[in-house]
Amino acid sequence: MANLISTVSLIAVLLIITSNTSSAYRTTTITATVDETDPRGTKEQCREEVEKQDYTDCALYMMGWSARGSKQDVSEKNQQEQQILEQCCSEIKRVDKKCQCDAIEAVSQELLMRGIVEKEEYEGVRQRAGSISSSCGLREHCDIRSMLF
Numbered sequence: 001m002a003n004l005i006s007t008v009s010l011i012a013v014l015l016i017i018t019s020n021t022s023s024a025y026r027t028t029t030i031t032a033t034v035d036e037t038d039p040r041g042t043k044e045q046c047r048e049e050v051e052k053q054d055y056t057d058c059a060l061y062m063m064g065w066s067a068r069g070s071k072q073d074v075s076e077k078n079q080q081e082q083q084i085l086e087q088c089c090s091e092i093k094r095v096d097k098k099c100q101c102d103a104i105e106a107v108s109q110e111l112l113m114r115g116i117v118e119k120e121e122y123e124g125v126r127q128r129a130g131s132i133s134s135s136c137g138l139r140e141h142c143d144i145r146s147m148l149f
Contacts, residue, residue, distance in 0.1 A: 046099035053095060055107045057087035058132065062108055062125045063117060089136035101142035104129050108144055 061084045095103045108129040111117045117125050126144050133142040 042098055043102075046096070046102040049096055049099050050103045050106050053091060053103065055088070055091050055103065057084050058091050058104065058107045058129075059111055059116070060084050061088045061132070062111060062128045063121075064124065064128060085132075085135055088132060092132065092136055092138070097139060100138055101133065101140055101144075104132050104142050105144050 061081070065084070092100050092103055108122075108125050111125055112119070112122050130142060130144045132138075133140065
């Protein structure tokens with residue numbers, strides 16, 4: 001009888017050890033969904049940040065506005081254009097670095113979509129928009145896509 005009790009006790013201890021050991025090795029699976037077109041999830045964040053800012057000077061620069069039709073001499077127009085560009089740079093630099101190109105692109109597209117510039121003028125706007133990143137010394141070069149239909 002003593003043998004039977006020790007055998008049952010041994011089996012009980014082994015069952016307890018086995019159940020504790022198996023629970024110690026439970027695997028937890030975490031599933032993450034990755035959007036392959038925007039792996040960092042920044043597009044939505046950038047869109048929200050870009051919409052908060054005012055880009056009047058960038059729009060003026062992209063349109064090539066520098067006292068159009070005025071009787072200023074060339075050096076005055078160049079000086080005014082440089083001032084508008086500097087103000088545009090300030091506007092862009094207020095945006096998170098990862099969103100700066102999105103901001104520049106959004107301004108150029110908005111000019112076309114609102115009819116402020118015609119389709120025929122948009123290529124010039126796009127080129128000027130593309131030059132902002134280097135003119136402002138941004139870390140990233142912005143490749144402004146064409147929206148012509």
